Amino acid sequence: MPTADAAGRTGGAVALTDISIDFAIGGHATYKAVAPTSLAVAEGEFVAIVGPTGCGKSTLLNVAAGLLKPTTGRVEIFGEPLTGLNLKAGYLFQQDGLMPWKSALDNVAITLEIRGAPRAEAEAAALAWLTTVGLAKFGDRYPHQLSGGQRKRVGLAQVLIREPKILLMDEPFGPLDAQTRQIMGTLLLDLWAVDRKAVLFVTHDLEEAIALSDRVVIMSAGPEASIIGDYPIDLPRPRDAADIRLHPRFHALHKAIWAQLKAEVIKTYDSGRV
Structure with missing residues (x-):
């Protein structure tokens, strides 16, 4: 069963605690992109973030990279406060x-x-x-x-x-065709298996998220998005990013996660933001 969020996790490679992010939109007005939310990635863990368009997935990634300072909350990398660029992370855009x-x-x-x-x-x-x-x-x-x-x-x-000790990946295979995406996913898993870096992987593709990760977290529709679902992916490793999609457990996980994600996607669609 999913937990409400990852707030109970502390330490590890990346810890975002009660992070909120506001953007100025002119004058004294602000857009509350992310409401207070928490996410932690353990050392050696592969975590994927999914959510509807514009919910703040990449924004959280930029906070973990030190490219964006949160409005409130705390960012820790391997237990130390992040005060500038995250020099322990590699970022693939x-x-x-x-x-x-x-x-x-x-x-x-x-x-x-x-x-x-x-x-x-x-x-x-x-x-x-x-x-x-x-x-x-x-x-x-x-x-x-x-x-x-x-x-x-x-x-x-x-x-x-x-x-790097951490990999931050923002839709890295998005521009590729479906077959090449799966090949690249398998290559990534093979490289990751060598030393098990901590990975925070943003994607719109739920199948890709399940095929690659140890956990899939769901962000709600914005504004004031937050993490609302946290699903452990109990599929066997090592994995082939294409073949694992034929596993019966894969389909069960997809059904459970999509049931929650679909509602947030529909909210975004109904709001006219896509």
Whole structure:
């Protein structure tokens, strides 16, 4: 059964406690995007956030990244207050972050070079990561010469080469076709299984959320959105992101979660915000 929220969880990799977020909309008016809500991600845990369009999923992710300061509440990373950028996290956005004038190898290597690594060291590490994501033969290709899935693989290498302890992922596979999304999901799970980083994964795709995660949390329709559902995903690991969807338990979980999520999606639709 789902709990009302994750407020009872403390510590771990990420802890958002009683977080609320207001945005100024002109003059003295504010838009209350997120009402006080709490979410925690344990070390090694893969948590997916789902919810209707505009409910604040990406907003919570930005708070965890240190890109956005909450109006109220507390943010802790591995038990320490977050006071600036979250340097222990790697962030993979929906849109490609690749520099079009650099090759795939250079796009990955520069992540270490800007931190002071010698060129040869950065290049060797970049090639190793491109090999890990299956692109060893594509290091000299430029972004416009790569498919959408290949660009996402470069993006993953670009993030993982820093060896972050936390992965923040905002609809990372959203632009891809359904088959490529499943392939990328399996690649992500294979990479994650190596060292079990904490993952906070935002998606509109409930099937994707269930296939990948240890927990799926639901955000309510905005404004003043909050976490209203928290479902443990008790599917066996290791998983294939495509094959696990055929598991009988997958369908039971989808039915239970969608029953709650559907109501919030309809609220958003009825409000005219989509």
